[in-house]
Amino acid sequence: MVPYPDRKLKIFSGRSNLPLAKAIVEHMGISLGDMNVSRFSNGEIRVDINESVRGADCYVLQSGVDPVNENLMELLIIGDALRRASARRITAVVPHYMYARQDRKSRGREPITAKLVANLITTAGFRRLLTIDLHAAQIQGFFDTPVDHLNAGPILAEYFKKKDLSNAVVVSPDSGGVPRARDLAERLGVGLAIIDKRRPEPNAVEVMNIIGHVQGKQAIMIDDLIDTAGTIVQGANALLKFGATEVYAACTHPVFSGAAYERLAESPFKEIVVTDTIPVKKELLGDRLKVVSVASVMAKAMIRIHEDLSVSKIFDEDTKLPSED
Numbered sequence: 205m206v207p208y209p210d211r212k213l214k215i216f217s218g219r220s221n222l223p224l225a226k227a228i229v230e231h232m233g234i235s236l237g238d239m240n241v242s243r244f245s246n247g248e249i250r251v252d253i254n255e256s257v258r259g260a261d262c263y264v265l266q267s268g269v270d271p272v273n274e275n276l277m278e279l280l281i282i283g284d285a286l287r288r289a290s291a292r293r294i295t296a297v298v299p300h301y302m303y304a305r306q307d308r309k310s311r312g313r314e315p316i317t318a319k320l321v322a323n324l325i326t327t328a329g330f331r332r333l334l335t336i337d338l339h340a341a342q343i344q345g346f347f348d349t350p351v352d353h354l355n356a357g358p359i360l361a362e363y364f365k366k367k368d369l370s371n372a373v374v375v376s377p378d379s380g381g382v383p384r385a386r387d388l389a390e391r392l393g394v395g396l397a398i399i400d401k402r403r404p405e406p407n408a409v410e411v412m413n414i415i416g417h418v419q420g421k422q423a424i425m426i427d428d429l430i431d432t433a434g435t436i437v438q439g440a441n442a443l444l445k446f447g448a449t450e451v452y453a454a455c456t457h458p459v460f461s462g463a464a465y466e467r468l469a470e471s472p473f474k475e476i477v478v479t480d481t482i483p484v485k486k487e488l489l490g491d492r493l494k495v496v497s498v499a500s501v502m503a504k505a506m507i508r509i510h511e512d513l514s515v516s517k518i519f520d521e522d523t524k525l526p527s528e529d
Contacts, residue, residue, distance in 0.1 A: 262286050371421050373397050373421040376427075452473060465489065
């Protein structure tokens with residue numbers, strides 16, 4: 205592997221997703237920036253940057269992983285440390301953007317925490333955000349600095365193409381996820397179905413109907429994230445009831461909180477396909493849990509940002525990392 209030649213490109217990582225950070229720098233052929241993250245005796249986070257970053261283009265990877273508040277604060281402190289160390293530009297690399305689900309006021313006296321987090325990231329000294337599959341695309345507008353919003357659809361599509369499913373249909377678990385499901389369906393060249401559901405009360409979902417043809421088909425349910433897994437498991441049961449032969453789950457962000465692992469373990473899914481934006485406990489779901497990596501895509505994006513090139517071109521066949529030449 206040929207190391208990326210520009211020493212002014214530096215990658216640092218918080219503690220939320222070190223495996224992904226290490227995979228990214230491995231694709232680049234470089235090492236993670238030298239930094240210590242520790243705590244004072246009262247629990248406050250302490251950050252020490254152990255190398256010069258003066259004039260450097262720095263990238264800080266930190267994902268919205270439990271404990272979310274701790275990891276958000278860690279990201280902000282690292283950004284402040286790099287800014288005060290005279291880094292030329294600091295980019296927040298947040299594969300799973302925290303607090304993204306509170307992106308608007310649906311009723312009175314609610315916060316818009318997705319905007320609050322955007323303000324905090326900017327105030328800490330970050331001048332750019334690199335993320336993948338935001339819960340709502342409108343969050344890009346919460347930043348007054350550039351946002352590079354990647355799409356995991358091509359990565360998930362490539363996985364299912366290799367499965368060579370002969371009679372598949374892509375299913376959106378709700379109306380809001382239709383654009384994402386349509387994109388995957390077009391990439392796979394298959395049909396689209398939508399689960400029509402309503403919530404009779406908070407945290408309760410009632411499946412009403414399936415819009416589209418699923419009888420006799422292999423159904424792929426796609427969403428941006430799986431949190432407690434209640435909705436997607438109920439959707440899988442409904443698809444089988446309506447005649448699907450087997451059901452796959454796919455998502456970008458495996459949040460897997462609460463009873464998610466237990467629900468997925470007892471679910472009828474043939475496979476649960478996720479990316480590594482959030483670390484998962486593979487041993488709890490066995491061989492049914494498949495993890496595809498976004499490391500190569502994010503590494504390409506960082507290099508293209510550093511070189512002032514178009515990030516939208518990273519999925520072109522001729523776009524390679526220097527180490528792949």
